[in-house]
Amino acid sequence: MANFVAIKADKHHNLKLASKRDLAHVAEQHIVPVTAAEYAQASASFPVVLVKNPESPRYRSVVMLGLEAGENLFYNDSKWTGLSLPQSVGMAPFALGLDPDKENTLTACVDVESNLVGEDKELALFEAEGKESELLINVQNSLGRLYENEKMTESFIKELEENDLLQELELNVNLTSGEKKKLTGVFTINEDKVKALAEDKVIDFHKRGLFVPIYAMLGSLGQVNRLVQLRNLTGKNDIAGIQIAPLVKADAETATAES
Numbered sequence: 001m002a003n004f005v006a007i008k009a010d011k012h013h014n015l016k017l018a019s020k021r022d023l024a025h026v027a028e029q030h031i032v033p034v035t036a037a038e039y040a041q042a043s044a045s046f047p048v049v050l051v052k053n054p055e056s057p058r059y060r061s062v063v064m065l066g067l068e069a070g071e072n073l074f075y076n077d078s079k080w081t082g083l084s085l086p087q088s089v090g091m092a093p094f095a096l097g098l099d100p101d102k103e104n105t106l107t108a109c110v111d112v113e114s115n116l117v118g119e120d121k122e123l124a125l126f127e128a129e130g131k132e133s134e135l136l137i138n139v140q141n142s143l144g145r146l147y148e149n150e151k152m153t154e155s156f157i158k159e160l161e162e163n164d165l166l167q168e169l170e171l172n173v174n175l176t177s178g179e180k181k182k183l184t185g186v187f188t189i190n191e192d193k194v195k196a197l198a199e200d201k202v203i204d205f206h207k208r209g210l211f212v213p214i215y216a217m218l219g220s221l222g223q224v225n226r227l228v229q230l231r232n233l234t235g236k237n238d239i240a241g242i243q244i245a246p247l248v249k250a251d252a253e254t255a256t257a258e259s
Contacts, residue, residue: 016124017125032086033088040213042063045082048217066227165194174239176237185258188217
């Protein structure tokens with residue numbers, strides 16, 4: 001289990017990072033976070049969607065790596081096969097967390113249980129005299145950029161909500177075995193409502209660059225077919241077909257994307 005602690009020179013002066021990166025921590029993750037700033041690049045590989053647990057009002061911005069829990073179709077034979085790597089994945093074993101010594105202050109944290117860190121690794125986090133290494137400074141800068149992009153993504157999602165531009169989808173999966181599965185809790189943008197935006201709103205969205213992530217998200221839905229293709233290459237529960245449609249609320253039992 002992950003154990004993130006704030007990085008402190010007096011406690012971690014001998015801690016080092018492995019020179020060879022390992023993405024095994026996402027081997028069984030079917031969704032991972034992505035920011036709106038990454039949508040354009042991510043849309044070339046993955047479906048970019050929002051997910052929401054029915055019990056929560058909060059949407060999460062993610063890319064789909066599989067069609068069911070525990071399935072990552074882009075991590076095979078200990079290798080990442082996607083054309084791009086979401087920043088949230090690439091930051092491991094680092095993350096932002098609260099500084100125990102400074103109230104309401106975020107600081108760089110490291111997962112001390114990760115096999116990527118240890119005193120026997122190659123890349124030092126601190127120099128001999130306790131000064132932060134260039135590696136740690138770069139990590140801190142990257143975490144800062146990720147945090148800013150996450151805040152921008154929250155604002156983007158809020159904009160979509162306030163303008164009633166979101167719609168929930170259902171993914172109806174037909175397996176070659178004859179079994180049928182349905183996935184809900186997946187949200188995208190309603191293109192018809194985008195086209196119906198008032199002229200002043202269109203100008204406002206255009207000036208603020210909101211149409212770039214909007215149309216990247218919409219275009220990325222075609223990557224669901226890529227997931228089907230990759231799934232069928234595994235030889236496990238082959239998929240005969242998949243249909244994506246707006247959710248009709250009074251439906252039978254379904255699984256949500258976050259489950």
